[in-house]
Amino acid sequence: MKPFRLLLLAPLCAATLAAAAPYKADVAHSNVTAVFKQMNVPVEARFKTFSASLDYDAAHPEAAKAQVEVDTRSLDLGDPEYNGEVAKKEWFNAAQFPKATFVSTSIKPAGAGKLAVSGKLTIKGKTADVSFPVTSKAEGGKPVFEGQLPIRRSAFNVGEGEWKDTGIVADEVVIKFRVSAAK
Template sequence: MKKTLLLGLLGLSLAASAAVLKTDPAKTTVSAVFKQMNVPVEAKFKKYNIVIDYNAAAPDTSKATVEIETASLDVGDAEMNKEVAKKEWFNSAQFPKASFVSSAIKSAGAGKLTVTGKLTIKGRAADVSFPITVKTEGGKQVFDGALPIKRLAFGVGDGEWKDTSMVADEVTIKFHVVGQ
């Protein structure tokens, strides 16, 4: 009886330490950082869905899924926002969402994780791996990271926009995710 009760309590405490985190949209940001004519630009995505099933006690059991509405990229100008949704850029009509699905999350030391998974943009998928930091702030889990990619590998910027002297091929997807 005591052993069953102890195992049950242990199971409950482990289940309580692993939780699917709901993101706080007021504090969470996802952006694309790139250079346009050699000038740094940071554009924010306004619509996304991030699901993190995080277990601080056993990070390797954690999972993350991200979906970003490509037409929600705000580059700071209404006309340019329409432009990046066009076929040459994100082709948001045919590919309304970019996604990331983790395949592994590993501890990389205190407050650090290495996340591996599949990134899909404009129908093209690639295996990626990147570091993130995780901390508890005000009772909430906070995840910060950056994923460098090459936009042309995903077909973002076709036709005349393949010219990397106008818009650099290197793009960094930055995120600051606050879980509730």
Template sequence: MKTMKKLALVSLMGVALAASAAALKTDPAKSTVSAVFKQMNVPVESKFKKYTVAIDYDAAKPDASKATVEVETASLDVGDADMNKEVAKKEWFNSAQFPKATFVSSSIKSASAGKLNVTGKLTIKGKTADITFPLTVKADGGKQVFEGALPIKRLAYNIGEGEWKDTGMVADEVTIKFHVVAGQ
């Protein structure tokens, strides 16, 4: 009985250590999350100023990885203070009611050396969709660098209501780009 308890305790400690060893801390100074869209057929890239990224990643066991991203929708900087206020309004992100857009992974699978396929749920403005996208990962000076681009349709998430549903001014296609640097 004592041996079984010791084995259970050792096993639990091993799981706890493995989980804590895999949790990476994001370096916000070196990381970015942005949205790329076309306005009047001109590409525009705007960065989100506030977001959190939680990544549990072990290069030796990428299939056991997990990721959660939360982006404060009112933090999108389109380069003009008045326009920043506009995109936080109800017609766009409705940041008062939906202050965060979230992504929670359900599966991260190795695709090839340095490449992963990520599946999960993306929620923006109360709308949730299952998504899959490719991701690259590389070691850099003791840290991991995760990069990817996720194409979405803004209207599927009700981003741009009323007169803004017209895609002649702002295209429906948006790419969420990210560059996340994280380490122990």
């Protein structure tokens, strides 16, 4: 009788393991941007290079884990000269800190299609605890996660020296993301 029960449970265990399989960002259908104001004019700049991995099961979102890495040298402000400037020491110091990272510490259901995400955000060697809402949905059989994370650039020493003054470039930055996940 015991071997028979194990045979019956095998497909259920396999389905559970498959549902919790890790996902990676489908970068062709995903994006990460930074939105800020320069001289009170809104600017949205895209990070061209990033990766995201996610262990996610829609039936058990509280067991999910997420990790994101963004190449700070890949911020595209639409002009090669500006792109070079933000990689310098005063801004991202990309030579010393080539990656910004987010690692989740908690993902909780927050209503239909909504998650409350908390974790550690590290930019330019400075780490802060952050929390933000995320919406989740399925598109073409793939999970898609969208959200916005407001931060203050000064908390991460982004904009040092003369750029510490927030009169030209505002302190408030919103990191917007859309991650289409694929196995």
